[in-house]
Amino acid sequence: MSKKTLHLYLSRSVSLSTMNNKKVKTTQGRQKIDIKKIENISNRQVTFSKRRAGLFKKASELCILSGAQVAIIVKSPGRRTFAFGHPNVDSVIDRYLAGNNSGAAASQTCFASNYPSEFNEHYAQISKELEFEKKRSTMIEESKVAYGGGLWWDEPIDGLGLAELEQYAAALEELKKNVAMRADELMLVKAASVPSSMFAMNPNVSSDGLGDYVIDQANDFGDSIVPIGYDFGHGHL
Amino acid sequence: MSKKTLHLYLSRSVSLSTMNNKKVKTTQGRQKIDIKKIENISNRQVTFSKRRAGLFKKASELCILSGAQVAIIVKSPGRRTFAFGHPNVDSVIDRYLAGNNSGAAASQTCFASNYPSEFNEHYAQISKELEFEKKRSTMIEESKVAYGGGLWWDEPIDGLGLAELEQYAAALEELKKNVAMRADELMLVKAASVPSSMFAMNPNVSSDGLGDYVIDQANDFGDSIVPIGYDFGHGHL
DNA sequence: GACTATTCATAAGT
DNA sequence: ACTTATGAATAGTC
Numbered sequence: 001m002s003k004k005t006l007h008l009y010l011s012r013s014v015s016l017s018t019m020n021n022k023k024v025k026t027t028q029g030r031q032k033i034d035i036k037k038i039e040n041i042s043n044r045q046v047t048f049s050k051r052r053a054g055l056f057k058k059a060s061e062l063c064i065l066s067g068a069q070v071a072i073i074v075k076s077p078g079r080r081t082f083a084f085g086h087p088n089v090d091s092v093i094d095r096y097l098a099g100n101n102s103g104a105a106a107s108q109t110c111f112a113s114n115y116p117s118e119f120n121e122h123y124a125q126i127s128k129e130l131e132f133e134k135k136r137s138t139m140i141e142e143s144k145v146a147y148g149g150g151l152w153w154d155e156p157i158d159g160l161g162l163a164e165l166e167q168y169a170a171a172l173e174e175l176k177k178n179v180a181m182r183a184d185e186l187m188l189v190k191a192a193s194v195p196s197s198m199f200a201m202n203p204n205v206s207s208d209g210l211g212d213y214v215i216d217q218a219n220d221f222g223d224s225i226v227p228i229g230y231d232f233g234h235g236h237l
Numbered sequence: 238m239s240k241k242t243l244h245l246y247l248s249r250s251v252s253l254s255t256m257n258n259k260k261v262k263t264t265q266g267r268q269k270i271d272i273k274k275i276e277n278i279s280n281r282q283v284t285f286s287k288r289r290a291g292l293f294k295k296a297s298e299l300c301i302l303s304g305a306q307v308a309i310i311v312k313s314p315g316r317r318t319f320a321f322g323h324p325n326v327d328s329v330i331d332r333y334l335a336g337n338n339s340g341a342a343a344s345q346t347c348f349a350s351n352y353p354s355e356f357n358e359h360y361a362q363i364s365k366e367l368e369f370e371k372k373r374s375t376m377i378e379e380s381k382v383a384y385g386g387g388l389w390w391d392e393p394i395d396g397l398g399l400a401e402l403e404q405y406a407a408a409l410e411e412l413k414k415n416v417a418m419r420a421d422e423l424m425l426v427k428a429a430s431v432p433s434s435m436f437a438m439n440p441n442v443s444s445d446g447l448g449d450y451v452i453d454q455a456n457d458f459g460d461s462i463v464p465i466g467y468d469f470g471h472g473h474l
Numbered sequence: 475g476a477c478t479a480t481t482c483a484t485a486a487g488t
Numbered sequence: 489a490c491t492t493a494t495g496a497a498t499a500g501t502c
Contacts, residue, residue, distance in 0.1 A: 027487045029493020035301050047485080048303035054483060055299055055307075058292050058497095062311070064272050066285035069312040072296070073333045077304040081333060093330055096310045096318060266479020267499045284499080291497060295483095475502105482497070488490085 048076060056084045071096070285313055293321045308333070 038044040052074055059070045063086040071085040071092030083089045275281040289311055296307045300323040308322040308329030320326045 025493070027492045027494095028485080029487095030483080030485045030495050031493095032495060033302075033485065035298050037304055038302050043485090044303050048299070048305060050484065051295065051299045051302065052305070055292070055295050057483090058288065058295055059309075061272050062285070062288045062292055065270075065275050065288065066281050067274055067314040068285060068289070070292075071308075071310045073308045073329050074299070075306040075329065075332070083333065092310050092312065093334070095312070096320065097330070262479070264478045264480095264501050265499075267481050267497080268479090269481060270499065280499090287498065294497090477501080478499105480497100480499085482495105484495080485493095487492085 044077075052076075052082060056082075059084055060086070069095075281314075289313075289319060293319075296321055297323070306332075 038047055055074070056072065059072055062068055063070050069086060069092050071089045072083065073089070074082045074084075076082070085092055275284055292311070293309065296309055299305055300307050306323060306329050308326045309320060310326070311319045311321075313319070322329055
């Protein structure tokens with residue numbers, strides 16, 4: 001690999017020296033990689049984050065475009081769990097487990113994560129219609145903002161996403177109303193981390209519970225997050 | 238849309254007539270679309286299929302590259318269920334539901350699908366190792382390395398594999414029988430891992446023409462499929 | 475189901 | 489984190 005890298009560097013150097021253009025290749029651009037475990041830790045983490053986000057985005061698009069229901073659970077090597085679901089994780093899973101295909105789907109996209117125990121069943125279901133709509137129009141630039149702040153998932157999370165949470169909370173209110181009317185496409189939520197305490201509450205939220213969830217609104221797709229914080233001590237994936 | 242289409246056609250026509258090159262644009266290539274429900278039925282079905290495959294592939298790559306565990310359940314609008322899982326769907330889901338991170342994971346990539354009722358639990362565990370083997374020979378040999386070398390789940394997990402493989406082998410036997418009966422389309426796992434795909438069998442498949450499984454080995458990733466056919470009458474997703 | 479022409483996702487590099 | 493060049497996914501067609 002070092003050899004390859006060297007080669008690449010040389011190529012670039014050549015380009016730089018031989019080409020007398022304004023357009024200088026500053027990077028090699030995307031390189032082809034073979035699909036095998038990435039040995040370099042930090043690299044692996046970065047890839048994990050990027051690709052998980054990409055996966056969720058794809059899932060989101062699939063839901064919207066085709067009207068499908070999707071649930072995804074991802075566990076990082078470091079034991080953190082991320083989930084994506086439309087209409088929501090649990091309903092899809094439940095149905096899967098039961099083999100039950102009846103029932104109408106709720107219209108929302110929800111994300112959840114890992115908890116130490118079984119609070120699972122009830123956690124929130126929320127949808128992000130608003131964000132989605134809003135975002136759909138302004139789409140691009142927000143991502144950066146949303147993302148800014150470091151890898152959300154790898155820190156103990158705490159007071160982050162203050163403004164966002166607030167904003168999010170407000171959005172939820174509206175959402176509640178709209179949600180009843182809406183139906184399928186929506187998605188979104190970005191992630192901020194949520195203090196575990198937020199999550200812990202609400203042992204049993206009824207259907208429109210609000211409350212605890214955290215969301216990540218990075219892109220125009222829904223993403224999810226880690227509510228539970230019981231394991232945060234590890235500091236990484 | 239018709240307008241747009243017209244435009245595009247015209248553009249192509251112009252290109253054809255004005256450009257006197259060998260290189261004639263035969264298609265428009267990928268077009269940008271906005272993420273909203275596709276109204277055209279057949280189009281939606283096609284997109285669903287393509288994107289679901291893409292999603293599973295991405296998931297597969299994520300698992301391999303980062304060592305993550307992933308489970309995905311997808312329900313088509315037509316109520317068919319597709320699932321992807323690594324090490325396998327159920328283990329990931331179970332863990333998710335229980336919030337339990339202990340336990341070793343099975344060492345396989347598996348796929349399952351929907352059943353009319355609750356035969357679920359028992360759905361077949363079979364894999365298409367055969368296909369895989371066949372492919373593996375022509376494809377890549379790193380599978381073992383990749384798999385063995387990287388603990389999929391680096392930490393709680395440990396040396397699993399052996400027993401599992403054995404079990405897996407047994408499952409294969411069954412698969413061989415069942416495979417002949419039904420399924421849908423499945424894809425293959427590539428290098429990674431111990432590829433195994435499981436799919437549920439269905440006790441009663443009705444007619445519908447869809448045949449049964451197809452093993453699609455187009456790509457290098459594993460995919461899963463629909464065993465059950467109770468709903469095939471619809472003729473589509 | 476297979477083919478391009480394109481858009482999209484992202485590995486590297488900064 | 490941000491950019492960029494490039495590999496990949498895929499919309500439209502046949």
